[in-house]
Amino acid sequence: MTQTTHLPTAERTTRATRHLLRARLAATCLALACTGALAADLPGKGVRVQPLKSSLAEESFQTLLVMKALQQLGYDVQPIKEVEYPTAHVAIANGDATFIASHWNPLHSDYYLNAGGDAKLYRKGVYSGNAAQGYLIDKKTADAHQITNLEQLKDPKIAKLFDADGDGKADLTGCNPGWGCEAMVEHHLDAYQLRPTVTHQQGTYSALIANTITRYKAGHPILYYAWTPYWVSNVLKPGKDVVWLEVPFSSAPGAQKGLDTRLPNGKNYGFVVNQQHIVANKAWAQANPAAARLFEVMQLPVSDINAQNHLMSRGQDKPADIERHVNGWIKAHQKTFDGWLQQARGAAR
Secondary structure (H helix, E strand, O other): OOOOOOOOHHHHHHHHHHHHHHHHHHHHHHHHHHHHHHHHHOOOOOOEEOEEEOOOHHHHHHHHHHHHHHHHOOOEEOOOEEOOHHHHHHHHHOOOOOEEEEEEEOOOHHHHHHOOHHHOEEOOOOOEEEEOEEEEEEHHHHHHHOOOEHHHHHOHHHHHOOOOOOOOOEEEEOOOOOOOHHHHHHHHHHHOOOOOOEEEEOOOHHHHHHHHHHHHHOOOOOEEEEEOOOOHHHHOOEOOOEEEEEOOOOOOOHHHOOOOOEOOOOOEOOOOOEEEEEEEEHHHHHHOHHHHHHHHHOOOOHHHHHHHHHHHHOOOOOHHHHHHHHHHHHHHOHHHHHHHHHHHHHHHO
């Protein structure tokens, strides 16, 4: 017969206590591991983000794409606030806002430097490259009068071809104050001695360019400033409907002074090819390495921005439309989007 050994009551209690402690310790470790994993997946949890953009509606697409990526990292992303570029750079440098996704370099160099430059602002990586700018006229007039260079507008007879208001001077559809490009246009009018024959028409660019397109469709000569990425080049196609004008020599103001604006193909349209960056508050970026890394690695092709902007020009310009465009872009580029998030989370570990 097997003899049963009974442990003293005190020893049985001690063993039970040890088992209970081990179970609690295991549960605690599991909870901590889960918490650690959650923190790694959502490194921005509880951190507020304030995005900025200019009054240009077409910048919503690339801004919203950054916002959605930040939300995936757990950041508390606020609705976009609209301010023009000079104010945006100062607000970000001072910590009143977090980032802008449409900083043009070198076009906005003066804004960047005046706000504190690298000491206060974070600017790494290129969000969208090869942004071109310049002056264009309709191809019909260019061919008929052999116009290839902006300097030819010094001739009152040539300038008068582009007179839309009857004052005898060419009307140049120009750039909004505060965008940076207006400073370049104003500088060029002086540098190329065009003040007596050319008027820089400013206001709301979208309204001005709509009127310019209407004039073109009515068969009138047109002269305008434009850039890419933007939808205008989808409507007035360079080489087919319009042509770029060269400038007689490179000349730029402020921080761009002395830059050679000649392109690799030998053409000189008066503007350096720009890169678009995401610019953020430096202290915030240092405290949020996941977001900083995200800002550095995100890349959006100019052609994709052009395509989306063209949809907006055709009536798909409501917030719900832009949201749909961004979601569609993410779905079509899910592997790329997830790769950005993976790199961002890795930087936070």
